Amino acid sequence: GIQVEQSPPDLILQEGANSTLRCNFSDSVNNLQWFHQNPWGQLINLFYIPSGTKQNGRLSATTVATERYSLLYISSSQTTDSGVYFCAVEPGGYNNDMRFGAGTRLTVKP
Amino acid sequence: DAGVTQSPTHLIKTRGQHVTLRCSPISGHKSVSWYQQVLGQGPQFIFQYYEKEERGRGNFPDRFSARQFPNYSSELNVNALLLGDSALYLCASSLALNYGYTFGSGTRLTVV
Numbered sequence: 001g002i003q004v005e006q007s008p009p010d011l012i013l014q015e016g017a018n019s020t021l022r023c024n025f026s027d028s029v030n031n032l033q034w035f036h037q038n039p040w041g042q043l044i045n046l047f048y049i050p051s052g053t054k055q056n057g058r059l060s061a062t063t064v065a066t067e068r069y070s071l072l073y074i075s076s077s078q079t080t081d082s083g084v085y086f087c088a089v090e091p092g093g094y095n096n097d098m099r100f101g102a103g104t105r106l107t108v109k110p
Numbered sequence: 111d112a113g114v115t116q117s118p119t120h121l122i123k124t125r126g127q128h129v130t131l132r133c134s135p136i137s138g139h140k141s142v143s144w145y146q147q148v149l150g151q152g153p154q155f156i157f158q159y160y161e162k163e164e165r166g167r168g169n170f171p172d173r174f175s176a177r178q179f180p181n182y183s184s185e186l187n188v189n190a191l192l193l194g195d196s197a198l199y200l201c202a203s204s205l206a207l208n209y210g211y212t213f214g215s216g217t218r219l220t221v222v
Contacts, residue, residue: 030208041198041216043153048210086152090208097166098143098202098211100152 002027002091006101021072021104023087031090077108114214122220131186131217135203142184145200196221
């Protein structure tokens with residue numbers, strides 16, 4: 001099955017710093033989403049981005065489907081950005097299950 | 111508009127018991143998926159239902175079953191609970207297949 005790899009596994013930043021999270025996937029996909037999981041377990045949808053670039057405030061994402069990777073950019077990080085960021089992909093074909101990476105745990109210190 | 115709602119939020123069960131978890135999708139969404147997330151890992155796919163038909167099944171034993179009702183809400187049932195079934199169970203809804211997913215807050219199941 002499709003493999004999803006996220007890097008780095010852990011990231012510690014000072015408030016105000018910028019960061020880039022990476023997601024590599026091993027096969028073509030119909031769907032790619034970035035999620036932020038808060039300390040209470042809620043998965044918050046950040047971007048639905050099977051290809052192209054999107055921006056939402058301090059966050060932006062780029063997916064290069066032909067090269068099978070996606071990047072999530074966080075600018076001017078805040079302590080509330082802390083949590084685990086997951087990349088999830090939906091492979092092509094009949095099955096429509098989302099495959100999650102292992103996540104990047106981000107800690108933003110004041 | 112209400113998001114994806116799951117009930118109960120927390121649950122403690124004893125080994126060997128049965129549990130039913132419930133999910134109501136966003137209004138108008140016809141696809142519901144279930145995921146299991148154990149501590150420190152990403153969510154693992156269990157089932158997907160679309161228009162009340164099963165469209166996908168993950169690598170879980172037959173003790174796990176689910177169904178989708180005419181109003182598109184869904185139940186996940188787990189029989190003969192094991193300690194290893196302790197996890198956060200997440201439900202996600204989508205307008206249709208190959209659309210973005212929205213997740214509920216989850217049900218935290220503890221098996222003792």
